[in-house]
Structures are given as C-alpha cells and as structure tokens.
Amino acid sequence: MTIKSLQIERSESRRHVLFVVVLIAIELFAVIETAMAFAAMPTFMRVFEADATAVGWTSTAYLLVGAGSAATSGRLGDIFGRQKVLTLVLVGAVIGSIVSALAVDLWMIVLGRGLQGLSAGAIAISTGLIRELLPERRVPVAVALLGGIIPIASGIGALVAGVLLDQSGWRLMFAAAVVLGTAAALLSQFCIPATPGITPRPSVDLVGAIMLVPATAGVLFGITKGGQWGWLDWRVLSPILLGLVALAAWIWWERRVPEPIVDMRQFRNRKVSLTTLATIVVGVGPLGLLTLLSPMIMQLPKETSIGHGLSPTAAGAIQLLICIVCYGGAWWSGRISTRVGARWSLVAACVLYIGGAGAWFLVSESLIGTVIALGAVLMGHNLSLPAVMNLIVEAVPADQTGAATGMNRVIMNVAVAAGTAFGSVILGIFTVSGSNLPSESALTVGFVAIIATSVVALALALLIGDRRSADRNAPMNAERGAAKAAV
Template sequence: MRSVPALIIGALFIAEMTVTFEASMVYAALPTLISEFGDPMRVGWLVTIHMLIAAASSPVVGRLGDIRGRKRLVLVLLALALVGSVLSAMSTSFAVVLVGRALQGLSAVVLPLSIGIVRESLPEEKVPMGIGLLTTALGAGAASGLVLGGVIVDNLDWHALFWASAIMLAISIAAIAAFVPDRPGTPTRRPIDWVEGLLPVPAIALMLYAIGATKQSGWLAPQVLGMFAVCAVLFAFWARRSLRAEEPFLDLRLFRDRNFAVVNLITVLLGMGTMQIVYVFSAYMQSPGWTAVGLGLTATVAGLAKLPSNFLSFFAGPFAGWLIQRMGNRATVSAGALLAASGWIAAMALPDVLGFVIAMLCVISFGTTILQAALPNIVVATVPQHRTSEAMGSMQVVRGIAAAVGAQIIAMLLASRTVLSPDGGAQFPAPSSYLMTMGVMAGLTFAGAACAMLLRARETKLAPA
C-alpha cells in the first residue's frame, strides 16, 4: 500500500481524538453515574481503573509494538476498547461497566505506538510536524469528551456515552486499517524474558494506587508506606534484572542518554506543574463569589470557558514542530515553558474578569501544548527506531505518576488556607491558597525551562535504526 503522509496522520489523529474522548467523557457523566450507582467512591473507580490500566500497560505494550509491529498492536488495542465500550453500553451492572472501562484504558497506549508509526512511515523532515499534529488531537479529544459528553448526558441516557465511544472506535479502526501501512517490527535476537517485561506492570499500578490513597489516608499512613515499600522492591528487582540482561525487554539504559534523561526530568516538573491547568482553573472558575476569589461559574460555563484555549492550542503542536526544525530542541522547550510560566505568573493576580481568565488559559495552554509536542520529538530524535514506542510509553508512565503527585500537591495547597461557607457546611480555598498554588505552578514550569538548558541544542538527524 502506498503511504500518503496526510492520510496516515489523519487516521492516527482520529484514533488519538477517540481514545482521549473516551478517557475524559466520564468526567461529564460523574453526577449521573453517582445517581445511578449510589456511591461516589465506587464511581470514582471508573476513572481510576482507566488511569491504572493505561499507565501500567504503556511501556510493555509499546515495546510489544516495537517488536511485533505497531499497526497491528494499535488495531488490537482499539478493538479491545471497542469491546469495552459495548460491554459498558449494554450493561447496568457496575462490575461489567468497570471491566469495560478497564478495557478502554488499554487504548491509551495508542499514542506511543502512533509516534512510532509516524517515525517509521513519514519522511524524516515531516516527523516533527506529524508528532505536533498528534499532540493537538489529545486536546481536541479531551475538549470534545467534556463538552460533547455533557450534551449527551444532559439529553440522553448515560449509556449513550459508551455507544458514542464505540462508534468513534469503529471509525478509528477502519481508518487505521485503510490508511496506515503495515510494517514489521524488529524481533528480538533472544527469547523475551516475560518476568522482566511484566514486572513493571504491578509496580506502576500499585504506585499510582498508593498515591491516590494518600488523599484520604495521608502520606505517612502505614498502608500507604507499605505499598510504596512493595513498589520499591519490585522496581529494584526489575531494574537489576533489566540492567543485567544482554537484550532487555524494557531497556533502562536509555536513561544513559542525556537528552532522554533530561526530557523525563522535565516531564516530571511539567506533570506536577503546568499540565495541571484543567484541575487548577476548573476549581478557580467555580469558586463561589463569597470566597473573594474566582468567578463563581457553573461547571458547564467553566468548561465552555476552556474552549478558546483548546482551539488555539490546535495550532501549537504543528508550531512546535516548525520551531524544532528551525531553532532546535533546547530553544523550543525553553520557549514553551517560559510562555506557560508567564501565564501562571499573570494568574497570581487572581483576576475576577472572565475575559482575563480566558486569555491566561490561552497563554498557558499554548505554551503547554508546545511542550507536549516538543518533548516527544526530542525522544524520537534520541532513541533507536526499534525502541521508539517503548521510550514513549515509559515517558507516558513518568508523566502519569508526576500528574498524580501534582494533583495531591495542589489539593494540599488549596486546603492550606480555607474560608467557611455562610451556612457553615463546607470549606473553600481562600485567596492566599490560590495565590500559593499559582506561584508553585509557575515555579515548577520555570524549573522545566531551566532544565531545558541541559538538552543538546539541536538534533540534526533522527537516531539510527
């Protein structure tokens, strides 16, 4: 089949939008699902299970794509997610819906595989722009999940959300099958060590679960410390086995490359910082007027206020690819981080005018999207082609763990100083809490810009196969 870059990117774009839509659509339906199943904690697992499965499977499935062929793995993942969507759409049992969400979580690994497909299928000069376009699909899918998901839930039964996801997945499968070339992977010279390959799965899942448990139990609770101890043992055993292997399934030696290590360090800082934009500003815009901070908007209006920044960010991904080709990695990452940080500094003024808040969202989102496009481009230019999806999957795990830690940090910052509601029934963050939160977000983002100085200034060629 003749490879047409526009059709390849178009098919992958649809798939990325779809998997991000199904990840975010549940947020719009949370109140309805809580009414259906009667327990906020149980319903919360519909979000948690998706996150756990996505993070834990990313490096392993990404590596399998490198070995077996990326297109066929994408089709398998989308098919499993389609089964999960249909299961959830046809059932009223919470257990079945939970299984469906777990299967949907596997589709999140499509991004690392898609970046590998872009690298192996497109001319070298088109790779940065292609990766930038895929990055914009993530924002578009998240926005459609929140907005379209809300419309569906408000006008139809919640099952319609999963039917919509199933339809989108079917379209994605057809597009990938028709337009993405099927290229063989790079088989290993030795039999796969499945013990070494699968050890990270329970370790990553347990770490994310332990971080989530700190919200109720605290960081020093015995059960939380026990889970972290088990994680440390599993990671240590895996690292020892991987580093001793002649041809490891997941190669920790990739971190010996300066650019790859620095990119992951920046990912940690940004995952805890500027990538928390939706969390921070959703809370800020919905903060009641009597708290003397925020805008007092409804959840629907707050979601709509985010749309202009989502639209503007659509152009940030390709712009990042253009910048990398002309200015190099270091300058592009620095520019994106400094732009986002400037938005967070402006937010420290705690504006109470919607137009100003939308403008800050646009600035922060544009800078953050540049970073989300630039960092994968640096990884692609650094690692061997036959390790591309594995490396991207590992970075996705790092980002997921950092985001989970960042969410807990923000929760603690917002709870540091509170004001009591007029009826005495609830506590809300005080202005000083939001000021401190915005300052921490700016500081973490500035730290990412500083770390960008450790990157090699320019990669003229992609890493050899």
C-alpha cells in the same frame, strides 16, 4: 526535475498528508473517548456523593494503566507490526468504555477507566509509524501535529461530555465513547498500512509492565489517603511501603531483563535523561495538576469562591474554543523543532506555563481573565507535548523510536498520575467548612506548584543539547523500504 518526477513527488506528498490525517483522526477519536471522563469529575462527585480524592482515581487509574500500555505497545509495535498493535489497544479501550457505561458504583467506573488507559499506547505506536513511513524532513511537523491534537481532542471531549451530562446523564457519555473508540479501531484496521515487525522477534517484558502498575498505584493510593486517614495510619503506610518495595524490585528487574519496557541504558544519553527529567516535572506540574483543577475552576459553584458556576456544556465549549485557538502551537512546535531544535519549543512552553499560571492569581475572579490564563497554559501543552516527543526522536536511532517514545509515555503517564493524585490530596485537604468542596487555598497551592515545576522544567530545557544526537537515517529493518512504498 521532469514533469513525471514532479507528478510522482506530488502524489507521494498527498499520500503522506492523508496518512498523517488518518493518524490524527485515530488519535482524536481515542483521546475524545478518554477525555470525556475528566470533564465529568464534578458530576461524579455529586452523583456518587464522593470527595475529590476518590473521584480523582477515575483519572489516576487511566494514567497508570496507560503507563503500562505505552511501554508495551511501543515495543510490541516494533516487534509485531504497529498497525496490528494499534488496533488491539483501541479495542481494549472500547471494552473499558462498555464497563464504565454499565457501572453501578464509582469503583466500577474506575475499573473501566483503567481499561480505557490501554489507548494511551496509541501515541507511541503512531509516532513510530510516522518515523517508519515518512521521509525524514516531514517527521518533526507530523509528530508535532500528532502530539498537539491531544489538547484539542480533550477540549472536544469536554464539550461532548458537557452536552451529554446536561441532557442525558453520564452513562450516555460512556456509550458515545464506545462509538468513538470503535471508529478509531476501524480506521486503524482498514486505513493504516500493515507494517512488518522485527525479525527475528525478541522477547517482550510483560512482567515489567505488569509490575509497574500496582507498584505505582500502591504509592499513589497511600498518598491520596494520607490526609483523610492520617499519615501514620497503617492503611496509608502499608500501600506506600509495599509500593516502594515493588518499585525497587521493578527497577532491579528492568536492569537485568534482555528487552526491558524501560531501557535504563538509554539514560546514559544526556539528552534522553534531561528530556526524561523535564517530562516528569511537566507531567507532575502543569499537565497533572491542571487536568484536575481546570474542570473544578469552571464548574464549581461561585459560592466556593474559586468556581465560576458554569454548566458542563458551557465549560466544555470554552475549553474547546481555547484548544482550537491553541492548536497552532503544535504546528509552531514542529517548525521550531525543524529549524532550531525541539528544546526551544519546550523552553517556550515553560514560559507560557509560568505566565499563564501567574496571571491566574491576578484575574481569577474574572471569567474572561481565567479563560485567557488557562489558554496560555493550554498553549504550553501544545508546545511541550510535541517537544518532548521530538526530543526523543532527535536523540535515538530510528529502530529504537517505538521503544524510546513508549518509554517516554510511560514516564509521562506516571508523572501525570502523580500530579493528579497530588492535586486530589490538595483538594481534599483545603475544603470549604462543612462540605467536600475545595476552597480558594486549594487552588492557590495548586497554581504555585504549577509555577514552581515550570521553572524547574525551564532550567532542564535550557540544559538539553541542540539538534540530533543519533543517526536518524538508520534503517528500521530490511523491509522498511517496502513499508514506505505502501504509504
């Protein structure tokens, strides 16, 4: 290798590193913007005198809209160019933060959080950008680092939210989200290379995206209200039945439309179908349930026998510390995926989920023990989130990456939404007598569910085949080489 060629390679390597750093910064800003509201749920319960079921919709609304955004954004990025679509979804999330900041009641915050869910499309678009613009050997680690930033960004969001809630109130928290979202949109617009879309441009399944959100929301709304109104109440049965009918219609539509948001044909690929099942189980269990349970454990009063009575700031600082320590898991996830295949990263994540959730039963009365147990589960997040993305990347051709990862994010978001809805039902059923606060039984049921779903996910991960099942060297389109040269 000549000195000149070595210099060229080093220059390209620096550009690739800078590109990934910019993508991570965008994802960091976007996730912090949306994660702050998760940490504020105990505050919303107090300020609006609402129960856990109602406040849980600040999370569920975000996740449901995020499902539609992940689906359409990945495909729209494939078609029209990923940089352009990435900027647009970030702008939409900023508008949602503005709505929440101006809210006069809890349900206006739910509306704003729904709009913030548009930012969920960013991860699918960014994964497609990595696949499109980086050499193949760099893709697994880059994807892992991008996916692994989600938990650490959530930790930063929890800390920022805690400080703002303690010092200035929840409105300033959403105002800060406006600033962060704007910064992410500006980075996307001016620091990410413009990429060509597919030509000729195929159609986009907007109908499917629109149908998915209310169909899923109807089922989840009925489930969350069942314990409060009674499972045979028409106000519970009606949305569940209508939602199921709408979901059946959505499946019928997706099987017939030329360019569906969820391509049912991809499930013929054994690796894709098993990864999807594992995504659902992990989303409902460790990801969905812990999203709701973690702030309750840290912030609820000690008198409830399940909380440690920390302020939002202290709880956020602890979560951030855990996430920083655990971020190395994302790097290891990428290394594992490169060396032996992404399924072993998912296996390791499930073992951590089971161990962390099981340990909580032994150490729940100790703050340090609780932090260690939750840290093990969060380390699992840093392994599992990159793992499922890399499993999809391994399984599909290059020109289907955006749509396939978008499909996976759709399923993940719906699963996490179902998990948070399930968690809010548990917290609403098992309460301290004479109050809306959850009891010790609520957390017991929640952590048993985390362990059970993790065992199922572990079994599915062991069934997933090793290495690649698709031609990852397939070109995205005729202009892909030119796009790479721009990085």
